[in-house]
Amino acid sequence: xxxxxxxxxxxxxxxxxxxxxxxxxxxxxxxxxxxxxxxxxxxxxxxxxxxxxxxxxxxxxxxxxxxxxxxxxxxxxxxxxxxxxxxxxxxxxxxxxxxxxxxxxxxxxxxxxxxxxxxxxxxxxxxxxxxxxxxxxxxxxxxxxxxxxxxxxxxxxxxxxxxxxxxxxxxxxxxxxxxxxxx
Amino acid sequence: xxxxxxxxxxxxxxxxxxxxxxxxxxxxxxxxxxxxxxxxxxxxxxxxxxxxxxxxxxxxxxxxxxxxxxxxxxxxxxxxxxxxxxxxxxxxxxxxxxxxxxxxxxxxxxxxxxxxxxxxxxxxxxxxxxxxxxxxxxxxxxxxxxxxxxxxxxxxxxxxxxxxxxxxxxxxxxxxxxxxxxx
DNA sequence: TTCTATTTACCTATCAATAGATAGATTGTA
DNA sequence: TACAATCTATCTATTGATAGGTAAATAGAA
Numbered sequence: 273x274x275x276x277x278x279x280x281x282x283x284x285x286x287x288x289x290x291x292x293x294x295x296x297x298x299x300x301x302x303x304x305x306x307x308x309x310x311x312x313x314x315x316x317x318x319x320x321x322x323x324x325x326x327x328x329x330x331x332x333x334x335x336x337x338x339x340x341x342x343x344x345x346x347x348x349x350x351x352x353x354x355x356x357x358x359x360x361x362x363x364x365x366x367x368x369x370x371x372x373x374x375x376x377x378x379x380x381x382x383x384x385x386x387x388x389x390x391x392x393x394x395x396x397x398x399x400x401x402x403x404x405x406x407x408x409x410x411x412x413x414x415x416x417x418x419x420x421x422x423x424x425x426x427x428x429x430x431x432x433x434x435x436x437x438x439x440x441x442x443x444x445x446x447x448x449x450x451x452x453x454x455x
Numbered sequence: 456x457x458x459x460x461x462x463x464x465x466x467x468x469x470x471x472x473x474x475x476x477x478x479x480x481x482x483x484x485x486x487x488x489x490x491x492x493x494x495x496x497x498x499x500x501x502x503x504x505x506x507x508x509x510x511x512x513x514x515x516x517x518x519x520x521x522x523x524x525x526x527x528x529x530x531x532x533x534x535x536x537x538x539x540x541x542x543x544x545x546x547x548x549x550x551x552x553x554x555x556x557x558x559x560x561x562x563x564x565x566x567x568x569x570x571x572x573x574x575x576x577x578x579x580x581x582x583x584x585x586x587x588x589x590x591x592x593x594x595x596x597x598x599x600x601x602x603x604x605x606x607x608x609x610x611x612x613x614x615x616x617x618x619x620x621x622x623x624x625x626x627x628x629x630x631x632x633x634x635x636x637x638x
Numbered sequence: 639t640t641c642t643a644t645t646t647a648c649c650t651a652t653c654a655a656t657a658g659a660t661a662g663a664t665t666g667t668a
Numbered sequence: 669t670a671c672a673a674t675c676t677a678t679c680t681a682t683t684g685a686t687a688g689g690t691a692a693a694t695a696g697a698a
Contacts, residue, residue: 292476298657299658376616387617419623420627423607423610423628430610431577482682496684497648501684
């Protein structure tokens with residue numbers, strides 16, 4: 273009623289982050305909202321469209337929140353802590369892994385455009401971290417470090433989800449900031 | 456013919472690692488072998504049984520290979536390099552991410568026993584690395600470091616798969632060994 | 639050895655459930 | 669009147685799963 277599209281996206285994000293793109297159906301989402309599956313198709317003609325809207329919204333929210341969390345971060349270390357915090361909030365607030373972590377894993381089974389949009393999310397992540405690391409490091413070093421940090425965050429979310437222990441996420445990332453220049 | 460079960464497991468592992476558990480069907484596997492889907496059920500009554508056999512075989516192969524790769528590893532650093540190499544081979548040889556990385560992501564949508572078996576794989580990984588790190592570090596430090604290393608390896612595989620660039624895996628893990636005591 | 643019983647490794651045929659998707663009506667609001 | 673937001677009804681394809689059949693191999697007893 274209020275905003276069916278948003279309720280739909282909420283339900284879909286929740287379901288996809290929990291079980292994966294292929295394990296989620298239009299009917300299931302419709303049932304959750306108390307509407308019919310045909311009405312879901314009214315907003316998202318094809319499942320791929322729903323997926324794209326999902327990633328679009330997720331990425332936008334993510335990078336917005338990232339900027340908020342990094343607003344007062346001066347040093348590279350503080351900036352890296354900010355992205356760690358952003359990932360952590362995503363995990364803790366919903367007890368679910370990253371939407372793009374899930375879709376990235378399923379990548380080879382997704383419609384091409386969706387898979388591509390997901391990979392853009394990762395590229396954006398790496399670019400952000402690489403930039404955050406500043407120019408104390410060589411370009412090569414910054415790039416390697418950025419890739420590692422994003423990989424660790426994603427892997428930590430996945431494993432914490434599998435083990436059903438969020439503490440595992442904190443353990444996994446506890447040493448990340450230590451290796452980043454305090455400027 | 457030769458060994459239908461093994462051919463079935465090969466086809467299934469390939470398909471699941473590429474697209475996820477729910478995106479793989481009995482008929483598809485049967486078609487690939489030139490048999491009927493009913494015959495797949497003959498070997499694996501339920502899809503869950505297939506999944507369990509898949510993880511069982513994967514874990515066994517993985518840890519066997521890990522021991523081979525670590526056979527001549529003396530220092531913690533060398534042992535960590537051995538597990539990195541084991542992960543790398545798994546990725547490069549098939550251009551696919553880890554079976555358990557995929558299933559771990561889908562965890563909440565899997566039959567309970569299967570999800571549990573997958574989490575055991577991760578626990579085994581962390582235990583191995585933690586032990587490999589030796590006693591130069593405190594138990595707490597070794598545990599944190601082990602969690603981080605496994606998370607990084609898993610995340611790196613996933614992101615490399617999503618970006619379709621295996622070089623991303625190497626970049627992501629290039630700094631792992633540097634932080635491990637050379638004894 | 640020969641006959642019989644059992645098992646293995648498939649098959650055909652079919653099920654109910656669910657999937658994504660579409661056409662075309664209906665309802666409410668502006 | 670016109671449009672947005674839903675519905676009903678239905679389609680075709682696919683899913684995991686099962687019942688029951690069959691040819692060939694194997695094992696055991698006579």
